[in-house]
Amino acid sequence: MRRSSIKIMAQLIGLVKPLIHIMIAAVLLGVAGFICAIGVTVLPAFAIADVLGYEYIEWKIAIALIIVAAVLRGLLHYGEQACNHYIAFKLLALIRHKVFTALRKLAPAKMEGKKKGELIAVLTSDIELLEVFYAHTISPIAIAILTSAIMLAVLSTFGAVPVVVAAIGYICVGVIIPLMVGKKGAGTGMSYRNDFAELNSVVFDNLRGIDEILQYGYGKESYDRIKEGEVKLNCSSKKLKLLEGRQKAITGFAIMLFTFIMLLTCFATYKNGIMGIDETLISTVIMTASFGPVTALSNLSNNLTQTLAAGERVLSVLEEEPQVYDVTDKEIAEFGEVTVDNLSFGYDEEKILQDINFRFEKGKITGILGKSGCGKSTLLKLLMRFWEAESGSITINERNLNDINTNQLRDMQSYVTQETWIFNDTIKDNIAVAKPKASLEEIKKAAEKAGLGGFIANLPKGYDTVTGELGEGLSGGERQRIGIARAFLHNSPMMLLDEPTSNLDALHESYIMDSLASAAEEKTVVLVSHRESTMGIADKVFEMKRERSS
């Protein structure tokens, strides 16, 4: 459900609460800074009035005040910006922390596939965009309102006419023009951002597929796609700049127009004998000098739509409900036989598994065969409670999976996926992911069992070699063996292996199969594979059928 701009702003402002005192300081410094800036322009008028014989401030004092105001203006502006950026970066850190905590809850079910890309975009670019909101949006609005109110109070000492003209001028420049231009600019700003994101993804897509592009001579088409994205981005960037230029011109014109109107109306009042000529001129100078804070508002409108869209995506991640909640506070469970009874499951409407029954015995390797897409990996994910069964049940030692503390369940199971993720860290720490406090001896033993001993011995720094330094990186088979080493190191009573040897040559496969067979003597192993050679070590093999229905 989409929320309104006001609601997004209110929710984002809500996050400022712990830093409200710094926000107040930023606003006060900002107001004082603008008053000094206005003073620098208005005080010469008072000095001239004094020379002409009108009694305001003595010209010498006025000049001294100009110097003080000019210096203070710089210091106060610095203070305001420092406070605003302190708030912005503190809040960005806080929001990042909140988003990471939310992602931790959403993983793994809601971090699969496309969702992962979207969430990464929230983390990288959307949170960054909120800086504009916290550092350059909230306090400028408060500063503009307060400074304008003060200036209207000052102008009221010269009569009602300057107050009315200035109030209309401020509203026009600070509210009406930004709203009008903002409405027009919203679409342009949004399409600029979309085109930017699209070009990014086309470039990355083509970089990732560079081997295929070269192999099949797809270069021209790939170049054309990038070129097309570039032209689109240039076009929307041009539109955005044009709009910004137009907005600046309109704002400048409005300020000149109101200065002229002020002069004209005050002059008419002077002619009627209500205001003096000095008051006419000084009111006009004050109004012209005091457009700064409202002009700052008119520059916000182009960015605001994008910032609010980013804010909405961040808030949505923070509020997103996880697919599966972690189980805590349950009694310690004992590991034992794992049974799957009448299990049915579908990711969306479409059923992937229907009334599945399995029994995984302790000390046995159970093989699962089945065509691609029939739901073998899905079954493993359900066994790990990455997703929850729709109907039917999975039990470990007759305890339903939903009644076992998630931490304990993770300790009970090791998982080797089809794609092993390798961190840019040492080989040693990459294996130790499965048991962070493992000794080097334990790590070496696990690596040996996974057939990595010879490979690591030949690396320049052995176990301390950083994977990112390995030129071309690791081969598919080496990655897979690291995944298997992790599973051996984790040393849990249940091993879930999803095509664990798909990237290995026959030699490494048979070595690992031997390791698995001897490890399986006291473990429950579920082995998913297409390969008959892999299935050779299984005590029992089940075939899963594709029984999908909507």
Ligand SMILES: Nc1ncnc2c1ncn2[C@@H]1O[C@H](COP(=O)(O)OP(=O)(O)OP(=O)(O)O)[C@@H](O)[C@H]1O
């Ligand atoms: N997160 C998901 N959301 C929606 N559909 C999904 C998701 N993950 C998998 N699927 C779909 O569920 C079906 C079963 O997928 P699964 O990965 O379990 O098959 P598999 O038998 O392990 O296939 P393979 O042998 O090719 O690995 C596939 O059609 C797949 O597209």
